[in-house]
Amino acid sequence: MIQDQTGEQEPDARVDITTVVCPVTFVKTKVALEELDDGQILEVRLNDGEPIQNVPRSLKDEGHRVISVNKAEDGAYLLRVVKGGLS
Numbered sequence: 001m002i003q004d005q006t007g008e009q010e011p012d013a014r015v016d017i018t019t020v021v022c023p024v025t026f027v028k029t030k031v032a033l034e035e036l037d038d039g040q041i042l043e044v045r046l047n048d049g050e051p052i053q054n055v056p057r058s059l060k061d062e063g064h065r066v067i068s069v070n071k072a073e074d075g076a077y078l079l080r081v082v083k084g085g086l087s
Helices: 024-034 050-061
Strands: 013-016 041-046 065-071 077-082
Touching: 013 024, 024 041, 024 050, 041 050, 050 065, 050 077
Parallel strands: 013 041
Antiparallel strands: 041 077, 065 077
């Protein structure tokens, strides 16, 4: 397991959805997760408002486990999710 400087596990993939709006935010996140194996981590960069309210909830509804949500210096959020972490 590779850890970053904060002690968190490094993500296996990253996706930036700050340039799209709902519902495309979740669609892009779901497509990125489909590329991963169960147990792998995806880091999602998303905006405040609807994306940060809806994407984590939708991920949980799909059976994935959100392991962290942190606000970046530029105001965006970095969400880390484990594929299939709730199943």
